[in-house]
Amino acid sequence: MSEIQKKQIAILGSTGSIGTQALEVLAHNDDLFEIYAITANNNVDLLIEQARKFQPEMVAIGNEIHYQKLKKELSDLPIKVFAGIESIAQVAEMQPVDIVLTAMVGYSGLKPTINAIKAGKKIALANKETLVVAGELICELALENNSAIIPVDSEHSAIFQCLAGEGNNPVEKLILTASGGPFRTKSIHELETVTSAQALKHPNWDMGAKITIDSASMMNKGFEIIEAKWLFGVTPEQIQVVVHPQSIIHSMVQFADGSIKAQLGMPDMKLPIQYAFTYPERLKTNFPRFNFDLCSQFTFEQPDLERFRNLAFAYYAMDKGGNMPCILNAANEIVVAEFLKDRIGFLQMSDIIENAMAKAEFIAKPTYDDYVKTDALVRILTKELIK
Numbered sequence: 038m039s040e041i042q043k044k045q046i047a048i049l050g051s052t053g054s055i056g057t058q059a060l061e062v063l064a065h066n067d068d069l070f071e072i073y074a075i076t077a078n079n080n081v082d083l084l085i086e087q088a089r090k091f092q093p094e095m096v097a098i099g100n101e102i103h104y105q106k107l108k109k110e111l112s113d114l115p116i117k118v119f120a121g122i123e124s125i126a127q128v129a130e131m132q133p134v135d136i137v138l139t140a141m142v143g144y145s146g147l148k149p150t151i152n153a154i155k156a157g158k159k160i161a162l163a164n165k166e167t168l169v170v171a172g173e174l175i176c177e178l179a180l181e182n183n184s185a186i187i188p189v190d191s192e193h194s195a196i197f198q199c200l201a202g203e204g205n206n207p208v209e210k211l212i213l214t215a216s217g218g219p220f221r222t223k224s225i226h227e228l229e230t231v232t233s234a235q236a237l238k239h240p241n242w243d244m245g246a247k248i249t250i251d252s253a254s255m256m257n258k259g260f261e262i263i264e265a266k267w268l269f270g271v272t273p274e275q276i277q278v279v280v281h282p283q284s285i286i287h288s289m290v291q292f293a294d295g296s297i298k299a300q301l302g303m304p305d306m307k308l309p310i311q312y313a314f315t316y317p318e319r320l321k322t323n324f325p326r327f328n329f330d331l332c333s334q335f336t337f338e339q340p341d342l343e344r345f346r347n348l349a350f351a352y353y354a355m356d357k358g359g360n361m362p363c364i365l366n367a368a369n370e371i372v373v374a375e376f377l378k379d380r381i382g383f384l385q386m387s388d389i390i391e392n393a394m395a396k397a398e399f400i401a402k403p404t405y406d407d408y409v410k411t412d413a414l415v416r417i418l419t420k421e422l423i424k
């Protein structure tokens with residue numbers, strides 16, 4: 038019997054929350070998948086451990102200061118070692134790779150994702166900032182290069198799963214659920230004094246620091262409406278956000294006949310990660326099952342755009358288009374980094390983003406170079422606004 042050709046996987050950001058869970062999923066399915074490449078930025082020790090365990094063809098580390106250590110520690114193994122952000126983008130386009138999981142955080146994911154798309158790879162997309170910054174360009178490139186983008190983000194995976202088998206049946210609206218984050222019930226007055234340590238305690242999901250702060254400020258949901266627009270080709274009016282604090286319904290689709298389909302499950306990213314790798318098939322898992330006996334109520338609320346202004350900014354940026362979502366993202370990356378160091382307050386994050394959006398140069402039809410320039414300039418502008 039001929040051996041099944043295993044799918045070759047590149048994980049960009051293997052040391053992070055999504056990356057480590059993806060390695061777990063792939064380790065359970067090593068009859069179907071082989072890890073071709075893994076990458077990180079600073080966590081060289083974990084990258085070495087992962088490389089020794091999974092023995093990929095290549096590893097790349099963004100921060101070049103770790104190159105010597107990485108090379109030395111793997112010198113007894115036939116693993117190619119690279120360093121520098123450009124090498125991560127090169128890993129993404131390697132010929133044997135079938136699927137690239139983009140699990141880097143923030144704007145840093147853009148260039149490697151573009152390279153992978155240009156090389157016609159299937160993209161398992163976790164790095165939502167790529168679509169926030171340059172959604173139009175990414176969709177054009179994906180179409181030109183016949184590169185499929187499969188969402189990993191739980192809400193978008195839920196929508197993708199609801200759409201499976203629906204062919205061209207018209208969609209009326211997408212209903213994105215939001216947990217509301219750790220500050221859902223806090224008053225605006227209380228929000229003035231919340232700390233990053235409090236913001237890092239997400240009620241339902243265990244995630245990397247940046248996305249956890251975005252969830253607390255609801256910028257995550259703002260990014261997700263923009264991500265949904267590009268992934269599913271809907272208009273802003275067709276995207277509704279509903280706060281569902283239990284995070285069991287991961288999102289819903291309402292079709293033209295009024296019927297609503299939902300995807301439910303435990304808040305565990307391993308399921309959407311695995312689905313992105315195996316789509317259109319589903320593999321048996323032993324992930325914990327949701328049990329209706331243990332949860333007697335699903336509740337729903339409207340998002341409060343006055344306390345969580347970031348969501349309103351994202352709707353504005355999506356409507357405005359051009360480089361406005363890129364401006365929103367760059368300003369957000371800077372304020373989140375400052376808030377994590379407790380150098381600015383929680384509510385200040387939105388004030389500074391609003392200011393940056395008002396002051397940055399708007400470009401209606403940006404090229405890739407315009408995005409690069411916008412990102413760099415808005416980072417400088419935002420730091421000045423913070424001062």
Ligand SMILES: NC(=O)C1=CN([C@@H]2O[C@H](COP(=O)(O)OP(=O)(O)OC[C@H]3O[C@@H](n4cnc5c(N)ncnc54)[C@H](OP(=O)(O)O)[C@@H]3O)[C@@H](O)[C@H]2O)C=CC1
Pocket residue numbers: 049050051052053054055056076077078079080081099122125139140141142143145163164165166189190191242243244245246247248306
């Ligand atoms: N975590 C989750 O449950 C979810 C995450 N997502 C999205 O997935 C992406 C990853 O999130 P998450 O796993 O939480 O993030 P983490 O911060 O946990 O991990 C980020 C990964 O990217 C690497 N990385 C960070 N910066 C750079 C850089 N400049 N160059 C190269 N590599 C870099 C990190 O390396 P190192 O460890 O060396 O710093 C790490 O491997 C984000 O876009 C997030 O929005 C979406 C839905 C859910």
Ligand SMILES: CC(=O)[C@@H](O)[C@H](O)COP(=O)(O)O
Pocket residue numbers: 190191192214215216217218242251252253257258306
């Ligand atoms: C797991 C995942 O997809 C996150 O984006 C999650 O949705 C964050 O939760 P909230 O942004 O809804 O709080």
Ligand SMILES: [Mn+2]
Pocket residue numbers: 190191192261
């Ligand atoms: Mn999400």
